[in-house]
Amino acid sequence: MTATTASAEPTRRDFLYIATATAGAAALAASVWPLVSQMNPDQSTIAAGAPIEVDLTPVAEGQVIKVFWRGKPIFIDHRTPKEIKEARDVDWHTLPDPQSDEARVKEGHDQWLILIGICTHLGCIPLAHQGDYDGWFCPCHGSQYDTAGRIRRGPAPANLALPPYAFLSDTKIRIG
């Protein structure tokens, strides 16, 4: 049975098959990658997504303004003391996406709530000062957010997202 034993050993030909298949697979992956990657944001889109600065002085108390960053609406909410109190009075541990109000604003700037104004359900823009929680109401499938932008009811799975931002001074922020 020498023949059988010999063919059970890997031969030079087996090695060539495997090497060829591996090289072929690598070449295929390398040529598919540009086809897939071209769909990601291009350089001009990325450049246009650079940080923006927003002056907060004109935003009156109780007012929400919308600015655009990376094509996304950003809500800048100058909250009233009543709204802040409402946001802090609830037991946040019991909320669908538990987060304290303090964790959603910058310390010392409690009145400024900066949010990405995109419903975390399927991307509609919620309407300010509406719904049962005095915060936002999404007209698309009825999600309701409170005065800290936290999801309280409806199909949205998460709180309104917070964009990366920093206070440059008391009246100026940089988003991005």
Next chain:
Amino acid sequence: MNENAIYRPEQHAIYQPKNRSLKWLEVRLPILSLAHSSFVAYPTPRNLNYWWAFGAILSFLLGAQIVTGVVLAMHYTPHVDHAFNSVEHIMRDVNWGWLLRYAHAVGASMFFLAAYVHMFRGLYYGSYKDPREVLWILGVIILLLMIMTGFMGYVLPWGQMSFWAATVITNLFSAIPVFGESIVTWLWGGYSVGNPTLNRFYSLHYLLPFVILGVVVLHVWALHVSGQNNPAGVEPRSKQETVPFTPHATIKDLFLTVVFCILYAWFVFYLPNYLGHPDNNIPANPSVTPTHIVPEWYYLPFYAILRAVPNKLLGVLFLMASIVILAFVPWLDTSKVRSASYRPLYRQFFWVFAAVCVGLGWLGSKPAEGNYVLAARVLTAWYFIHFLIILPLLGLVERPKPLPASISEATLRKAPGAAVASGAAAPER
């Protein structure tokens, strides 16, 4: 099933061209004999009813969509700053532009209408059963491609509904754990729906109908291998139980296509905007969501299923499952009897299911609140119960009516007084 007993297309005489140049062609590319055996000599069961004409109607509509679409593309500009205006330009300036655009927009609705009738026909007569499973699955693939094509086409005019439909539908992918956000960015080519999104949708909307065409060729090929089902659900046993495709099916298909075109033309000329949404006449505005987002009517049942589920990821999964489950029907249905005419229980459940689909469609157009949501949940549950519980169970508990021994017997049985032919095998009605 007994392969030998069935009358098969290839048993037909092969076409021999008489003309010399055609003979020359035939030897080099036998395309004429292929066409002849597929659309002239091809034997169709002699008892087909008008529900079998919808395949032809669909083929016609696919052609109509491609022709009107290619022409519209000559005048359309795929750019966020120009798309809306270029569509207005088509409506106002281009010669016959209004007709071409309405024919294409209404054509999409007609395409879905015909496809749904075609599919319910398949469900009623058990056309998905052995040996037509692959034929059926190709149909489901066509449906998926149609849904994608229709959606991307709807985005092109770049009105408010276009923009927000694109936003909501692409965001479905954000429900995917971990990779969701990256996938959505990749689909958009940006950080929100924008110009790159519009451009790629245009490219794909142009491409996909030709992919559909390719799958339709496979679909018809599979059909011609297994032969058509028929209202009796028993296979033809002899040449006498079939008639040649031409002229019998050709004329019948043509007639119903013309009747269908009356409906199509009625919408194009009298109600061109009835099936659309007025908000799509407002240019896309990324900072304002319309108060009511509703998809086109043909997506409403699926939309109702999405909204019925209170959890985002599960909602998306149910939505996908509601379409994909169709591909498994050949195995979920455990009954060997094809036609609902011989399945007294299935026939009732079929109509309940049809009503559930219509009901879901209606609920999809209503706001997602109160009793509407409750009703949508009940109907969504039934949609899945029908496939996952009723279909498997019915095959086990139902007592089908005795099957006719042949198509001839099935047709004779209907004619009163003519039912004596096959003696003991003939069950009383």
